[in-house]
Amino acid sequence: MTKERLLIIEDETSVAKQLKWSLSQAYDISIAADAKKARQLLTSGAYPVATLDLGLPPSPDTPHEGLKLLEDLGTFAPHTKVIVITGNSEQETAVKAVASGAVDFCAKPIDLKVLEIILSRTFRLYTLEEANRRLRTQIDQGGSLCGIIGVSPVMHKVFSLIRKVSETDYPVLATGESGTGKEMVAHAIHTLSARCHKPFVIINCGAIPENLLESELFGHEKGAFTGAVARKTGKFEQADSGTVFLDEIGDLPLAMQVKILRFLQEGTVERVGGKGVLKLDVRIIAATNINLKKAISRGDFREDLYFRMNVVPVHLPLLKxxxxxxxxxxxxxxxxxxxxxxxxxxxxxxxxxxxxxxxxxxxxxxxxxxxxxxxxxxxxxxxxxxxxxxxxxxxxxxxxxxxxxxxxxxxxxxxxxxxxxxxxxxxxxxxxxxxxxxxxxxxxxxxxxxxxxx
Structure with a gap:
């Protein structure tokens, strides 16, 4: 059975040899005595886990070199998990290291049993994350992503963009002609995001009568207008902690565009007839099949809303x-x-x-x-x-x-x-x-x- 590879970054030869001797039965171990050697080995992508003593040459008495290596790790070995080795009196440094990306820390003098537990847990975490990365890649390469089918290069680019944008909360504007799959893209972004277990609320901006639109989106208080016999929760409030999909956003009246812009800027809405504001946590994905730049030039769409919405544009190609x-x-x-x-x-x-x-x-x-x-x-x-x-x-x-x-x-x-x-x-x-x-x-x-x- 192939041993898992472990990199020990340690400038003290005696400590490095002791760790290698103690752990070599379970792991295939390499040693780096300085940051330069560590970078060379980690760049290969061959090491799932590394232990790091922060005191490295040329400043072994300070954590500067170790922390710099840890902070730069994302640029050359983004998936490697790092366990920091630190002294009992260096708790503040250990906390700073964890904030910089270390997965855990082990205090000196090293208790091998404790280190073995931390290593086992860290390798298991790496294995789970690697399996998830492989699954997402297989889904893409297999020509399907959350129900969207495509084997063409242009769709692989769309899949890649969907995966990347799902990891953020930025507004997304999906464009493309009718029937190209804009709603499915919105579903996919929501499903792959951290909000996947929260509500996904679809609002067809062109299907709701203009006089009811504000009430539908933001709700109303009892007595706000004739027929308002009870408080109504709006769709934005229903989607709190989740995602709102504004389909055909180009059909929104200008007055409502102002309120959507305010929400994007401040994250707040007001119920019709309400006296206070509601702070909501909602991600916005919008879609349109019209040319919004032309709509802006005609005065039918606000330019400031366009720039607020178009943070991440996703264009869906024609089937032909x-x-x-x-x-x-x-x-x-x-x-x-x-x-x-x-x-x-x-x-x-x-x-x-x-x-x-x-x-x-x-x-x-x-x-x-x-x-x-x-x-x-x-x-x-x-x-x-x-x-x-x-x-x-x-x-x-x-x-x-x-x-x-x-x-x-x-x-x-x-x-x-x-x-x-x-x-x-x-x-x-x-x-x-x-x-x-x-x-x-x-x-x-x-x-x-x-x-x-x-």
Whole structure:
């Protein structure tokens, strides 16, 4: 069984040798006598855990070098767990070390049994965190993140951004056309965040009548207006400690935009008819399918609110901009819908696959999902055809943008033919080459030329 690797950072040779002799049966131990050597070893990423004596050369009588190494650790070994070794009279320094990122400390003279317990606990903590990191990476690489499906490079970038922003509480503005998945992005950010067990409240800004909007968002007191027979808790208050998703924020009236801006600035709201302010802890994620910069120029949207909301922009691409995902999504929707309907095994015909791959998808992922549902409601047998999908024969979209040059037309035609051949053959290069009546090397050259992933 491979031993776990432990780095001992200790300038006193006798202490370092004693620790190595005592712990070598359980761990694969390396020793660094100064900060420079420690940096070199830690940068390799090979050490899950390190012990650190803060008194290192050239100032062994002060904790300066050790604390500086600890503070810099995040830049070259962010996942390594550090246990500080400190004297009984140096409790203040130990507390400072923990505040700088150390996971624990062990007092001198070292009690080996205590150190072994601390080491065991620290290695277990590292293992748990590493398993979580691997799981999150596998979720991403597997083409799915919190129900969002995508194997294309552009979606991998979106997944990476979602994971990063979920670790903060900054406002997020999700943009993209209708049907691209903005609400699912908001759900994913909330689910991966520390607020995941708290409320996630959706507010459709365009669906609530303007005269009821303030009451719906912030609540009202009894008697605040005709019909207010009791106090009402607003959606922001319902989401306290959680997340509010403002869908179609571009539809908010200007008067309400001022109140949202105030909340972003101060974290407070007022109920309609109320005399005091409510301090709330709510993360805001907003979404829109309109161009807010143009709305600002028309005077329909406040520029200061835009800059407050657009701290972390997440843009969702059109489905036609991520062609690699079309059949992945189609197969996913077909599988989930047939399971729900208990319809048994259902397949796409070759013509349906081709039709799906060349359709322009103006309604994006939502349109694809709805076409799959439509097909399952009218098809017969076990195979879905282009007609079942409402796509007719497999033909390029006649409304597609015309090409400005013949070379662009040739390139686009090559890409379309190659993608269809790969889809029809299940990404089998040899069969796709035969279908295209070309050689494998030529097809490989074309894949590289057009940056098509096989």
């Amino acid at each position: 901009e991520r062609p690699e995902d079309i059949m992945v999504l189609a197969q996913h929707f077909l599988r989930t819908e047939t399971q729900s309907l208990k319809a048994g095994r259902v397949l796409f015909s070759p013509g349906a696959i081709a039709a799906l791959s060349v359709h322009d998808w103006p309604g994006n992922v939502r349109e694809l999902h709805n076409r799959i549902r439509r097909s399952l409601s009218i098809f017969t047998g076990q195979t879905i055809t282009p007609d079942n999908l409402g796509l007719g024969a497999c033909q390029p979209d006649q409304t597609a943008e015309t090409f400005s040059t013949l070379q662009e037309a040739r390139n686009q035609a090559e890409q379309d033919c190659i993608r269809k051949a790969l889809l029809l053959t299940g990404n089998n290069i040899s069969q796709a080459a035969k279908l295209l009546k070309t050689s494998r090397p030529t097809l490989h050259d074309l894949l590289k030329k057009h940056n098509i992933k096989s």
